[in-house]
Amino acid sequence: MNKCSAKELAVFEQLQGEMATAGFERAFLDQMMNNMKKLEKEDRDKKKDKHIQ
Secondary structure, eight states: OOOOOHHHHHHHHHHHHHHHHTTOOSOHHHHHHHHHHHHHHHHHHHHHHHHHO
């Protein structure tokens, strides 16, 4: 499992519960954490590129 803050984890777990109640049984928590990790990396890369130019 990816690392995330306790606050993020609580939000993701709440969303996962709501999605499961609505009938979505996929690994929502893992998907959201992977997406968050990807977005954070893209943000770091943009900042890095901005400083290089």
